[in-house]
Amino acid sequence: MSTPTFTAATLPSNDNVNPYAFSVDLNGRWFAQKGKMIAYYGRIRFEALSAGPLDALVAASFHSPLYAQDWIVAEGQGKLLLADRGFDVNSFDLDEGNLTIRAGNLLAFEPGLELKQSIIPGFLTLIGTGRFVAASNGPVHFVEPPIRVDPQALLGWADCPSPCHHYDHSYMRGVLGAARMVFGVGGTSGEEHQFDFTGEGTVLMQSSEAVMSDDVMLRDLEGQIGMVGTSGLQRLQQSISQRLSAERQ
Amino acid sequence: MAQFRLNGSKMLAVDLAGETIKALNGAMVAYDGQMSFKRQGMTGGEGLRGALKRRIAGEGMTLMEVSGQGTVFLASEATEVTLVRLNGDTLFVESESLLALDAGLRTGVHFVGLRGMGTGQGLATTKVEGSGTAAIVSDGPAIALEVSPSEPLCVDPHAYVGHLGQLQQDVVTDVNWRTVLGQGSGESVQFRYQGHGLVYVQPAERGGILEI
Numbered sequence: 001m002s003t004p005t006f007t008a009a010t011l012p013s014n015d016n017v018n019p020y021a022f023s024v025d026l027n028g029r030w031f032a033q034k035g036k037m038i039a040y041y042g043r044i045r046f047e048a049l050s051a052g053p054l055d056a057l058v059a060a061s062f063h064s065p066l067y068a069q070d071w072i073v074a075e076g077q078g079k080l081l082l083a084d085r086g087f088d089v090n091s092f093d094l095d096e097g098n099l100t101i102r103a104g105n106l107l108a109f110e111p112g113l114e115l116k117q118s119i120i121p122g123f124l125t126l127i128g129t130g131r132f133v134a135a136s137n138g139p140v141h142f143v144e145p146p147i148r149v150d151p152q153a154l155l156g157w158a159d160c161p162s163p164c165h166h167y168d169h170s171y172m173r174g175v176l177g178a179a180r181m182v183f184g185v186g187g188t189s190g191e192e193h194q195f196d197f198t199g200e201g202t203v204l205m206q207s208s209e210a211v212m213s214d215d216v217m218l219r220d221l222e223g224q225i226g227m228v229g230t231s232g233l234q235r236l237q238q239s240i241s242q243r244l245s246a247e248r249q
Numbered sequence: 250m251a252q253f254r255l256n257g258s259k260m261l262a263v264d265l266a267g268e269t270i271k272a273l274n275g276a277m278v279a280y281d282g283q284m285s286f287k288r289q290g291m292t293g294g295e296g297l298r299g300a301l302k303r304r305i306a307g308e309g310m311t312l313m314e315v316s317g318q319g320t321v322f323l324a325s326e327a328t329e330v331t332l333v334r335l336n337g338d339t340l341f342v343e344s345e346s347l348l349a350l351d352a353g354l355r356t357g358v359h360f361v362g363l364r365g366m367g368t369g370q371g372l373a374t375t376k377v378e379g380s381g382t383a384a385i386v387s388d389g390p391a392i393a394l395e396v397s398p399s400e401p402l403c404v405d406p407h408a409y410v411g412h413l414g415q416l417q418q419d420v421v422t423d424v425n426w427r428t429v430l431g432q433g434s435g436e437s438v439q440f441r442y443q444g445h446g447l448v449y450v451q452p453a454e455r456g457g458i459l460e461i
Contacts, residue, residue: 003331005393005447008400020389020452038408039392039450041400083408083452086389 008041011079014131022089022133024080024108029057032074032108042078049073057111064117064124066223067103082107084135091133100125101156104211107133119162121220138207145201148194152209160201168192251351253332253382261323261330261349261384269316272323272349282319289314323349328386331449333413340377342385342411351381385411387451394450396442403439407454414446
């Protein structure tokens, strides 16, 4: 067995090179997450979203100031190879559809799609027609609601209503449960919180619980602070200092 | 000639009939037959001058000599193994990506200058010359990309594994005021290859010293 060899002509066009790398046949512009390009043939430029000439494109397709610094636009002609930490990479087509996906797992998308922030922190929603590329740790599984999934194993969902949180009842019961509610400590199985999906649609799961360790969640929380009033801020400050002093012990 | 073959994508099997090969120190996971493992001396078979160069370059590499009759299995941290056959060519590869090589292959240090800075690669890379088979490892299966004069190739330094053939390597930078402000494209530094040859890339990115 030898390593497959590719040239610009023999690289697949908008398809996987192997399960871990995707080749985009670029002719125009694609949005891509920063740092996921591994190689390219041809004339391709990478621009930050703040670049002047991209204003119209960004205004039309990218509606998430929170994630703008993580994204770039690849512009030009050629073959562009994308990969992410050796994760499985897959492409999906949307046809006048919508799909919500974990922000760290979305690698690239065509400008035919519009990107918006989901109500669920750390997730992004794509709306419209076009192709996008996403990474998952292990192959993707498609399941249908009703289903409860582990938050870390959830990749995204399409067509169905946004999930709600589900907590096991025993989590809140008894002395230990009360202690958990106040201090957030105590022995748990680690599986008392799930996302609950109902309705028609498809839920995408990855086959592990490894998620990109980044500060997306934190930035999301920070972004929501703007919606909190003065009294709310004081309460937040209180609970944060309470947690901090509990951590120090 | 020692027979190099893959046993699955993450393990290298080498059939030996009295020959000697060089392999990454500690990479043996199993063997059958009679084998002896000998750590290479201080100079690693590169002579005193070569060892000195390697020390200065910080391109550390510890190889062992494996010889005997039978089959030896080699692997390194479940990374993917790629076999590269050399016919008088030169393979440039990071020392940590080298798993095993035929005894007939010579290794040396090649200074690359400043281009290694900021990519976590240091100032030098390892050069493998001669005829025989070399086994390199990568994080995820390596992809070989061909370069011809009409089709130059650009590669992210973090995904670069090695290259082979008559290639000219330069650094393309696209650093502007946005990069300085932290608003850069994240792909501001690339290696560009021109000429005739093959470049191996991996579908994962090493962390660099500098994030540019």
